[in-house]
Amino acid sequence: MGCGLIQGTLVAYYFGTADDEVRAATDAHLISCKKCLSAYLEIKRHAEAPADEAPSDALQARLRADIAAIVQPPALARVRRWMAGPVPRYKIASVAAVLVILAALAARESAPQPEPLAGTRLDTARTSDGNAGAY
Ligand SMILES: [Zn+2]
Numbered sequence: 001m002g003c004g005l006i007q008g009t010l011v012a013y014y015f016g017t018a019d020d021e022v023r024a025a026t027d028a029h030l031i032s033c034k035k036c037l038s039a040y041l042e043i044k045r046h047a048e049a050p051a052d053e054a055p056s057d058a059l060q061a062r063l064r065a066d067i068a069a070i071v072q073p074p075a076l077a078r079v080r081r082w083m084a085g086p087v088p089r090y091k092i093a094s095v096a097a098v099l100v101i102l103a104a105l106a107a108r109e110s111a112p113q114p115e116p117l118a119g120t121r122l123d124t125a126r127t128s129d130g131n132a133g134a135y
Contacts, residue, residue, distance in 0.1 A: 001025045006036050010043050 006029045012018040013026045030037045055063070073081065083089045 001029060003029075003033060003036055006030075006033070007039050010036070010040050014040070014043050014047060 006026055009018055009022050009026055013023060018026065030040055069077075
């Protein structure tokens with residue numbers, strides 16, 4: 001492989017994403033070619049150098065505020081986030097409320113109704129089996 005081809009593969013070579021054939025050819029070439037070796041070392045130096053500029057004080061303050069808002073959001077935001085969970089909880093709550101109302105209505109319909117006592121005369125002076133049901 002010529003220098004042009006080798007230098008086109010140096011980034012992939014550095015990050016270990018070049019296939020074995022390219023890797024072997026690059027290894028062999030870098031040993032013998034000073035120009036490509038210095039190009040490779042330049043890529044390596046650039047990739048491993050720490051960032052030159054630190055973020056400004058204003059940017060750092062904004063980043064801290066954004067992180068604080070994520071880590072410790074205000075109560076209302078926390079409730080909103082909780083309600084909007086993977087399955088929105090307000091939907092679950094409204095479906096549950098409808099089910100509770102329907103269950104209450106169904107229970108009310110099927111509950112045995114007390115017999116009306118209309119037309120039944122109670123003789124409160126007597127304690128008999130006939131009056132027992134009225135109490
Ligand atoms: Zn070369």
